[in-house]
Amino acid sequence: MAEFLTGAACFILLVVAVGLVRLLRGPGDADRLMAVQLLGTGSIALVLLIGVVSASPALIDVALTLALLAAFAGVALVRASTTRRPPDNSQ
């Protein structure tokens, strides 16, 4: 079983890594962010697979942290792109 799960981990890693081509090509910020998002979901699956293979349940906490923070890059992009800043009069 460990062999199969490690093989699945290799496969998912390669697949999401190929998805990073979208990060290279863009063209928009959103497209690049989507590649990161796919890699983020992929890493969560990989952490879980590694955790089961190595029989260390603590790894699920790592996956939980990644899952909780998965939305952050997206929120930061939307927030930064849509905030209309007041003119800077602080000089």
Add this chain to the structure above:
Amino acid sequence: MNDTLLYGLTACALIGLGVFGLIANPAPLRKILAFNIAGSGVFLLAGAVARRGAAAGFGGDPVLQALLITGIVVAFSATALAVALVLRLNAVTGDVTLAEPPAEPTDDND
């Protein structure tokens, strides 16, 4: 080729990439990124050394691993301070560099 050697050599290459970016890339934010790449290479190198020190039932030398956690948090605070400096420089001067502006703008950095 065992795993610590693989990660150790990768760390060396990451540090090299970071050093290259730090010198070669003129934009300050990119220098911060390059510095972080080099920093993570240093951490990874220490992580490989810690893994080599696995003994007494631990998967790696816990002293070194604990210091790495400290290192990662401090590196974040330094990055945040550096970013604040660049943003403030940009707010005050409208520019992001301390050097004289180029004769004519290029679209190197979109």
Add this chain to the structure above:
Amino acid sequence: MTLLFDAALVVVLLGLAAWVVLARNAFAAVAAFIAYGLLLTLAWLQLHGIDIALTEAAIGGGLTGALLIGAVIRLRTAPPAAPATSMTLALAAIAAATTTAVLAACVLALPDPAPTLAPLVADNIAVTGVENAITAVLLAFRSMDTLLEAIVLLFALVGAWSLGADSAWPGRPGFAQSAPPNGILAYLARILPPIGLVIGVYIFWTGADNPGGKFQGATILAAIWLLTMAAGLTDAPRVGSRWLRAALVAGPLGFIAVGVFGSYSAGAFLALPPEAAKPLILAIEIALMPTLTLILALLLPGPPQRTSS
């Protein structure tokens, strides 16, 4: 099979690092850096550093990404810096190649068997009362490092605040955020915080015996607070507020108080008397947790920007 996974991971890591350094588009470089941080988490797992992976996941996956994305978009209007001359590029390449070569030679020459402090930790961990060796190192064996780290973090925040304009002092950091109260962002910022609070406190609490601890827990809580700020549900506190300043110094002061107590009861600064080691370690952690959360969160919006509301 595992080595195959390691090899694939390393190749993708190196590719992403090269892209961060070489990409022409600044946002693409930042996005690649976030992806790089995610994969670094996996590398830490492969190196059996679960605590480090947890830290990297919380900081690299959450705070650093948000910080850099915000910065790169604000700097988009800035004029580009002058490109490096070919002389500089050549110098950079030589410096990088030399660094890598020297370090690689050192890695290949690492002593065998490797020196390790693990047996020493294993022999003495029972005295501390905690079961997670990393926590024992951070708060008992090398607690001076952790104390200084907390102070470094505080200095970084003071440094960032000191960049604020006089006219904005002592106002609130960052720009005022507002979002439609029934919009998606506000929805997310109402759903995630309760869950994040539970996970953050759980990671903090489990850190005594399992991977986790105050840094990871505080990072999660900080990220959650920032999310509510981004959605306009809460606002950053005024940097002049007394409770904020008190909370910022409470952690290091509590730590120092335990240290001074140690010099009376156990004969050295920061020494822990064996019979009270675990309660004192917990006391330090509980004192540091709010301070760390505040500092990590407030490092993102940076210096004070506005005096009103």
Add this chain to the structure above:
Amino acid sequence: MSALLDLWTVVLVSAGAVFYLAGTVGLLRFPDALTRLHALTKADNLGLGLVVLGLVPQVGGVIIGIKLVAVWLLVMVSGACVAQLIARLVRHGSDPAP
């Protein structure tokens, strides 16, 4: 029984991996940002979901199994919200190169 559980794991984890593949192919081949977003959410929800469900019998503990499913639910909530946010960003043209 254990062979049956192993079969369950193999089938579901494989199916999950296929959805990751589909997500990547969609992300690379679809013509614009909104359709790519559509492909991405499949990998988010179904790819990870199938992997999680496949792994549940292997972890040997109810609490750990519940935590596994919690990871999936969290990713679904934040994935759905981020997809909405990104889609709005793309549609309202704040993105410099849509």
